[in-house]
Amino acid sequence: MAKNMPKEVKPSAARVNQVWSATVVTLFPGMFPGSLGQSLAGKALDDGVWSINTVDIRDFAADNKQTVDDAPFGGGAGMVMRADVIDAALFSVNKSNKLPLIYVTPRGKPLTQARVKELAASPGVILLCGRYEGIDNRVIDAWAIEEVSLGDFVLSGGEPAAVALIDACVRLLPGVIGNKLASVEESFEGGLLEYPHYTRPRDWDGREVPEILLSGHHEKVKDWRQTQAEHITRERRPDLWEKYNIKHEAKLNKH
Numbered sequence: 001m002a003k004n005m006p007k008e009v010k011p012s013a014a015r016v017n018q019v020w021s022a023t024v025v026t027l028f029p030g031m032f033p034g035s036l037g038q039s040l041a042g043k044a045l046d047d048g049v050w051s052i053n054t055v056d057i058r059d060f061a062a063d064n065k066q067t068v069d070d071a072p073f074g075g076g077a078g079m080v081m082r083a084d085v086i087d088a089a090l091f092s093v094n095k096s097n098k099l100p101l102i103y104v105t106p107r108g109k110p111l112t113q114a115r116v117k118e119l120a121a122s123p124g125v126i127l128l129c130g131r132y133e134g135i136d137n138r139v140i141d142a143w144a145i146e147e148v149s150l151g152d153f154v155l156s157g158g159e160p161a162a163v164a165l166i167d168a169c170v171r172l173l174p175g176v177i178g179n180k181l182a183s184v185e186e187s188f189e190g191g192l193l194e195y196p197h198y199t200r201p202r203d204w205d206g207r208e209v210p211e212i213l214l215s216g217h218h219e220k221v222k223d224w225r226q227t228q229a230e231h232i233t234r235e236r237r238p239d240l241w242e243k244y245n246i247k248h249e250a251k252l253n254k255h
C-alpha cells in the first residue's frame with residue numbers, strides 16, 4: 001500500500017490518478033467538451049471527477065491531402081471512412097486499460113440505462129464517431145467494436161450521440177448528483193417511465209395541481225404516482241410495458 005494512504009481506503013476505491021475518462025475519436029475535436037463543459041457535467045469536469053480527451057482522426061491520414069474517406073466499393077451515394085486511417089487513430093489510444101470501445105451509429109444496438117450504468121461503473125469509455133456514410137466494416141470487425149445507437153433517427157454524425165452518452169454516464173458518477181433518491185425514482189428505474197411532477201403555484205392559469213399531492217398522505221401519493229407511471233408507460237411505450245408485466249408476473253408467481 002502507498003505511504004500515507006488512510007488505512008480504511010482500499011487502493012481500488014481511492015481513485016488516485018484514476019478518474020472516469022472519455023476518449024473521443026473524431027473528425028471534429030472542437031465539438032468537445034461542448035455542452036459537457038456546462039452545468040452538472042461541467043462542474044464535475046472542473047472538479048476532476050472525470051476527464052475528456054479527443055483524438056483527431058485527420059491526424060492519422062497517410063497522404064498530404066489528409067484524406068480520411070473514399071467512395072464505397074459496390075457503388076452508391078456518399079463516402080466511407082477508411083479502415084487504415086481509423087485503425088491508426090485507435091492504435092494511438094492507450095488501450096492497455098481495456099476500456100469499452102464503442103462506435104456510435106444508428107446501426108447499433110439501442111443504448112439502455114442498464115448499459116449506461118455498466119459504462120459509468122467502468123474506468124471510462126473510448127467513443128468512435130463516424131461521419132459520411134459510416135466506417136469501413138473491417139475495422140469494426142478487427143477491433144470487435146461495440147456499436148451503439150441513441151435511437152431510430154439519424155444525426156449528422158456521431159459527435160452529438162457521444163456527448164449524450166458521456167452525459168448519461170457522468171451524472172451517475174459518485175458525487176455528481178446530490179440527491180440520490182432523485183436518480184432512484186427517475187424513468188427506467190423499476191422498468192417504468194416517470195410519473196408527472198408539479199410545484200407552486202397550486203393554481204396556474206386555471207390549472208390545478210392534482211388534489212392527492214396536496215393531501216400529505218404519503219402512501220396515497222405513492223400509489224397515485226405508481227398508477228400514473230404505469231399509465232404513461234402503457235400509453236407511450238408498449239414495449240417497456242410488456243417487459244414490466246412479464247417481470248412482475250414472474251415475481252408474483254414466485255411468491
Ligand code: ADE
Nearest residue numbers: 104105106149150155161
Ligand atoms: N450517429 C448518427 N445517428 C446516430 C444515432 N441515432 N445514434 C447514435 N449515433 C448516431
